[in-house]
Amino acid sequence: MTLLPPVRPLPAATAELRSAVRAFLAQELQAGRFVPACDAWLSGWDEPFSRRLAGHGWVGMTVPPQYGGGGRSALERYVVIEELLAAGAPVAAHWVSDRQIVPNLLRYGSEELRQRYLPAIARGECYFAIGLSEPDAGSDLAAVRTAGTRVDGGWRVSGTKIWTSGAHRAQAFIVLLRTGPPDGRQRHVGLSQLLIELDQPGVTIRPIISMTGEHHFNEVVLDEVFVPDGQVVGTIGAGWAQATSELAYERSGPERILSTFVLMETLAGELAARGRGPQAAQALGRVTARLWACRQMSLAVAGALAEGQAPDIAAALVKDVGTRLESEIIDVARALAETVPDPDGGGIAQLLAHAVLHAPGFTLRGGTNEILRGIVARALGLR
Amino acid sequence: MNDERDLLRATVDELLAEHCTAERVAAAARDGWDGWDEVLWRALEDTGLTLAGSPEEAGGSGGDLTMAADIAVAAGAAAAPVPLAETLAAGMVLARAGAEIPPGPLTLTVASDQGVPLRRVPYGRLATTVAVGSGEAHQGFGTNGDWLAVIPRPAGVTPGRNLAGEPRDEVPLGPGASLREVPPGTADYARGLLRLFRSLLIAGAAQRALGLTVAYVNEREQFGRALARFPTVQQEIARMAGEVALISAATQAAVAAEHVMPDQIRAAQMSAGTLSAVVAAKAQASDGAGTVAAIAHQLHGAIGTTEEHRLRLTTTRLWSWRDEDGTAAECFAELGRAALGAARQGGGLWAWLASGQGAPGA
Numbered sequence: 078m079t080l081l082p083p084v085r086p087l088p089a090a091t092a093e094l095r096s097a098v099r100a101f102l103a104q105e106l107q108a109g110r111f112v113p114a115c116d117a118w119l120s121g122w123d124e125p126f127s128r129r130l131a132g133h134g135w136v137g138m139t140v141p142p143q144y145g146g147g148g149r150s151a152l153e154r155y156v157v158i159e160e161l162l163a164a165g166a167p168v169a170a171h172w173v174s175d176r177q178i179v180p181n182l183l184r185y186g187s188e189e190l191r192q193r194y195l196p197a198i199a200r201g202e203c204y205f206a207i208g209l210s211e212p213d214a215g216s217d218l219a220a221v222r223t224a225g226t227r228v229d230g231g232w233r234v235s236g237t238k239i240w241t242s243g244a245h246r247a248q249a250f251i252v253l254l255r256t257g258p259p260d261g262r263q264r265h266v267g268l269s270q271l272l273i274e275l276d277q278p279g280v281t282i283r284p285i286i287s288m289t290g291e292h293h294f295n296e297v298v299l300d301e302v303f304v305p306d307g308q309v310v311g312t313i314g315a316g317w318a319q320a321t322s323e324l325a326y327e328r329s330g331p332e333r334i335l336s337t338f339v340l341m342e343t344l345a346g347e348l349a350a351r352g353r354g355p356q357a358a359q360a361l362g363r364v365t366a367r368l369w370a371c372r373q374m375s376l377a378v379a380g381a382l383a384e385g386q387a388p389d390i391a392a393a394l395v396k397d398v399g400t401r402l403e404s405e406i407i408d409v410a411r412a413l414a415e416t417v418p419d420p421d422g423g424g425i426a427q428l429l430a431h432a433v434l435h436a437p438g439f440t441l442r443g444g445t446n447e448i449l450r451g452i453v454a455r456a457l458g459l460r
Numbered sequence: 461m462n463d464e465r466d467l468l469r470a471t472v473d474e475l476l477a478e479h480c481t482a483e484r485v486a487a488a489a490r491d492g493w494d495g496w497d498e499v500l501w502r503a504l505e506d507t508g509l510t511l512a513g514s515p516e517e518a519g520g521s522g523g524d525l526t527m528a529a530d531i532a533v534a535a536g537a538a539a540a541p542v543p544l545a546e547t548l549a550a551g552m553v554l555a556r557a558g559a560e561i562p563p564g565p566l567t568l569t570v571a572s573d574q575g576v577p578l579r580r581v582p583y584g585r586l587a588t589t590v591a592v593g594s595g596e597a598h599q600g601f602g603t604n605g606d607w608l609a610v611i612p613r614p615a616g617v618t619p620g621r622n623l624a625g626e627p628r629d630e631v632p633l634g635p636g637a638s639l640r641e642v643p644p645g646t647a648d649y650a651r652g653l654l655r656l657f658r659s660l661l662i663a664g665a666a667q668r669a670l671g672l673t674v675a676y677v678n679e680r681e682q683f684g685r686a687l688a689r690f691p692t693v694q695q696e697i698a699r700m701a702g703e704v705a706l707i708s709a710a711t712q713a714a715v716a717a718e719h720v721m722p723d724q725i726r727a728a729q730m731s732a733g734t735l736s737a738v739v740a741a742k743a744q745a746s747d748g749a750g751t752v753a754a755i756a757h758q759l760h761g762a763i764g765t766t767e768e769h770r771l772r773l774t775t776t777r778l779w780s781w782r783d784e785d786g787t788a789a790e791c792f793a794e795l796g797r798a799a800l801g802a803a804r805q806g807g808g809l810w811a812w813l814a815s816g817q818g819a820p821g822a
Contacts, residue, residue, distance in 0.1 A: 080705045084712035095814070163810040342810060345803035353800075355793055362796030363788075366710075366743035369735065369813060373709035391705065398702040450698030451691065457674050459688035459697060 081391045082381035084373050091156045098160040101133060105166070113165030113339045115432040118332050119293055121167025122246060124204075130161075131201025136171050137179050145196030146179075151383045155376075159331040165339035169243065169293075174198045174205045176330070177323060181251065181270075185311030185319050190272060194249075206244040208252035208273070208297070209320065212237055216448045219264040219317065223254040223299065225271065231305040232256065232271060237298050244282050244295040249274045252299075253320050256313055268316035272308045273299070289420075289434045322387075327443050329378035329392035333399035334371045336439055337406045340428045341368070344410045347425060353413065360409050364402065371399045390456045393449040400439040400446060407432050469530050475503060476538035482770040488541030489625025494586060496627070501542045501565060510544060511561060514551035519561035528552070529715045532657050536664025536781075539773045541626070543567050543583035545657040550590040553650045557608050557642040562588050564613075569631075570651050571609070577618075577632045580784075584629030585617045591633060592642070592650040606646040611637040622780035624773070652738045656714055658785040659738075659745040663711045665781070666704045666749060668774050669756040673697065676760055693759060700755040703748040714741035735798065735815050743791035746782035753778045 105111055105126070114121055130136050138154045140146020158175075161168050168175075179198060182191050197203035214220040223236025234254060244250060249272055257267030275282065279302035285294040311319045341364065348357050375395050381388040410429055416422070418430035440446045479500040488497045504510050513528030514520025532545040543565045550566035569581045571593035581589055589611040595604065611631060618630035674697060677687040687693045717737035753775040757764050764771040782788060802812030 080701055081708050084709050084716060086716055099811075159814070163814075338810070342803070342808055345799055345809045349800045349803040358796030358800060359789060359792045360796070361799050362743065362792030362794065363747065365795050365799050365813070366740050366747065366792065367706070369737075369740045370706045370710040370713075370744040372813070373713040374705055377709055377712075394698075394702045394705045397698065398706055447695065450695045453698035453701055454688075454694035457670075457697060457701060459674065459677065459694050460686070 080394065081374060082377045082386065082388050084377040085380050087152060087156060087376065091153055094153055095156050095160060097133070098135065098157050101130075102160065102164045102166060105129075106164075111167050113343075114167070115165065115339050115428055116336045116435040116438075117165050117167050117339075118162060118169055118172050118336070119242060119435070119438070120169060120289075120291055120431075121165075122169045122243065123167035124170050124201075126167050127171040127201040127204075129201075130168075131171070131199060134199075136175055136201040137195065137199035138175075140179055140183070140195045140199045144191050144199070146199040152379060155331065155379050159335065159372075162331050162335040163338050163342070170204050170246070171198070171201055173207055173243070173247070174203060176327065177207065178205045178251065180323050180326065181310065181319070184322070185270070186272075187307065187309075189307055190310065194272075203249075204243060204247040206241045206247040206250040206275070206295075206297075208238045208241065208250040210238065210240045212239050212296075216445050218253070218320075219268070221253055221255060221268070223252060225254050225256045225269065225304070227256075228303070231303055231308070234271065234273070234299050234302045234304055237296060239294075239296045240285070241282075241295045241297045242293050244275060244297050245284060245292070247275060250297070251310055253316050256316075265317035267314060268320075269313045270310040270316045270319050271304045272310050273302065273304055277302065279303075287434075289431070324444070325378065325382060325387060325389050325392035328449070329375050329382075329388075329395040331372070331375060333396045333443070334368060334375060334402060336400075336403045336435070337410075337432045338368075340410050340425070340432050341406045343425050343428055344414055348413060357413050360413060364406050364409050367398075367402050367405070371395065371402055375399065390453055393444075393453050396443060397446045397449055397453070403439045404436045407436055465526070465530065468527060469534065471507070472509060472531055472534045473538075475507065475509075476500075476534055476540055479503060480538040480540050482773065485539045485541050485773050486767075489621070494627075495541070495619075495621065495625065496543070496565075496583065496586060497541045500540065504542065504544060510547045510565075511551045513548055514555040514561060518551075518555035518559075520551050520555055525552075525715060525718055529656075529660050529711075532660035533664040533667075533711075536661035536777070537668040539624075539665065539668070539777055543587050545661050546582050546587065549650075549653045549657045550588075552653060553590060553592060553608070553646065554610075556649060557640070557646055559608065559610065559640065559642075562610065562612070564588060566590055568592070568650060568654060570647055570654065571633065577630050579630055580620060580622075580628040581631045582784075583627045584614075584631040585619055585627055586613065588612050589614065589631050591631075591637075592647045594647045606642050606644055607639055608642045608646060609633060609637040609639045622776075622784070624776035624780050626777070626780065652718070652736075654785040655742040655791075656711075656718060656738050658781050659707075659711045659714065659741045662745040662749050662778060662781050663707045665774050665777050666707050666745075666752045669752050669771070669778065670697075670700055670704045672771055672774065673700065673756045673759050676764075680761075687759065696755050696759060700752055703751045707745045707748045707752075710741040710744040714738045735802075735812055736795075739786070739791050739794050739798075742786045743788055743795055746786070746788035746791060749778040749782040 134147040135157045137146050138149040141148045225232035225234045256269040260266040279300045281298040283296045284292050378391045416426045419426035420430040508521035511520040512523040516522045528548045535544040546567040550568040554561045565587040567583050567587040568590045571591040591609045616632045620628045622628045680687050714737040803809050
């Protein structure tokens with residue numbers, strides 16, 4: 078029973094890249110071009126920032142040169158995104174394009190789709206949303222009811238997608254939908270992926286305001302939207318396998334560990350300046366050890382993915398332990414910060430407020446932790 | 461990973477499985493057995509496994525730290541009642557100090573941490589004790605710098621034990637000991653190795669606890685079905701697996717960090733305040749050990765708490781080892797102080813956390 082791929086250090090050559098990203102972030106901060114925030118990969122939508130980042134070749138890094146990218150490795154991308162996340166940089170605009178759409182199109186997209194979208198993504202100009210969840214298909218993703226009917230030259234699509242982050246600002250999304258009937262109890266049969274532009278007749282985007290007052294999520298209603306055959310991603314009927322094949326990337330990345338890191342960094346800075354006692358050091362040490370260990374796990378999965386393996390169990394475990402750590406960091410900060418969460422307070426009080434209100438989402442998005450733990454248990458041989 | 465490594469692991473696992481039956485592991489801790497299994501020890505010694513990781517010219521059997529680490533994880537998983545990890549670590553310290561490695565079982569202790577007489581020395585009653593210290597330790601023992609004493613299986617040992625019944629003895633630092641000065645940093649190196657090997661033992665035992673628990677919930681039926689069918693049981697198994705994986709990741713990373721680090725770099729990094737992977741690994745291993753043991757027992761029910769059941773051979777070790785060679789609290793505090801130090805400096809917490817992993821200057 079092997080839970081985890083071997084842990085290995087990042088290639089030494091990534092050190093230079095890391096330094097370059099840090100230097101860029103320091104410049105941006107000095108120029109006051111962004112304010113570090115918790116969970117900025119969801120909430121920090123900043124298109125000029127995305128374009129400046131792309132100017133350095135750090136958006137869509139793995140896109141091959143013939144599609145306008147730098148052809149960098151997945152591990153190089155890992156280094157860049159963990160530096161951005163640790164700094165609380167506003168990466169939400171290009172996040173889905175960079176994380177999901179690039180690998181999806183490189184693996185399944187037609188030449189035409191690649192040519193159309195990948196260069197724009199690598200320029201930091203093309204933003205995507207995710208079209209998976211529906212009102213009645215949350216954890217039970219195979220229950221999607223959005224459906225496509227075959228028409229001349231394409232598909233006529235109707236249905237409702239929900240929790241669609243950034244749909245009100247994104248250009249397109251890739252939708253998981255039913256294009257054929259399930260095969261008895263085999264519900265994964267008959268599902269497909271279509272790439273649908275959001276700015277077109279028949280698409281209605283309704284905001285869902287979060288309890289923070291922020292607008293990230295949307296409900297997207299598709300009413301008889303015509304999608305030409307050229308927008309089919311991969312193979313009709315293979316949507317389930319395609320949609321779930323990239324989940325190990327989504328579940329094991331540094332965004333499952335670092336959503337509250339800015340709070341931890343700020344807390345450590347305050348404690349260091351204030352000169353706190355041994356109990357503070359111990360509490361900070363506990364989350365430090367856990368964060369460090371989570372990162373080693375995440376790197377082990379990243380290394381295995383880079384070698385073409387599919388470490389799904391380890392990836393699910395990273396998400397479970399990592400997202401719980403993100404909330405533990407909030408508790409340590411609450412215990413030691415000598416302030417209460419204040420949405421208008423500035424400094425650590427404001428970071429705390431933002432983190433507390435975002436925390437419930439950490440263990441929901443990307444597959445709830447309970448569902449993931451069920452997957453882990455079955456993989457360990459529990460029936 | 462590679463064939464040679466897999467072969468070694470398979471060989472060690474097979475040998476340990478043959479000897480470390482529940483009966484023999486339990487028997488080693490009973491009166492009259494001296495706290496160990498000598499037959500197992502001879503078998504291990506014959507294969508040269510007890511001195512892996514120490515160079516042949518010093519009397520070791522060659523191989524690197526990764527090899528020694530794999531053996532220690534296997535020993536932890538098997539609850540092997542022999543000073544195997546202790547001998548591996550002591551051999552490496554002797555070799556580094558330029559001293560010859562004596563035959564037979566060895567044990568390692570840091571005298572300046574333990575005080576004199578040397579307290580709670582693992583297997584002190586039956587092994588040659590290698591004690592390392594900094595500065596004056598006891599009545600003329602010690603020097604201004606780091607020193608190392610080899611104490612051949614001494615008379616006057618006061619026996620003690622840990623929760624698992626493993627020997628933890630008081631060893632006198634008497635006239636039979638031979639003392640020598642050793643290069644600066646030897647005591648820190650020994651302290652790091654003790655923490656690392658204790659963490660590796662925990663990693664093995666944690667994996668074993670998970671394996672035992674998975675097997676048990678698949679076989680035990682209540683309400684007409686296997687415990688494994690209950691979603692609450694599945695959730696707890698996965699939570700346990702998460703902790704086991706964290707310990708495994710942490711200890712592997714610590715081995716990798718130690719392995720690639722020549723002494724000069726180690727010294728430079730210590731003064732530069734680079735994160736100590738070994739301290740972080742021991743912190744994580746000690747912290748997770750309690751969670752793993754608790755879930756294992758909860759899912760085994762009352763039978764797991766009996767002397768007769770195999771589980772306790774593993775969990776009593778987890779509960780002992782988590783507090784030996786640095787408790788979680790000590791390691792947390794040490795890490796936390798280092799984190800605050802990093803936060804005080806320009807680079808901040810993140811640069812320190814990511815150090816040694818493709819970090820600038822690494």
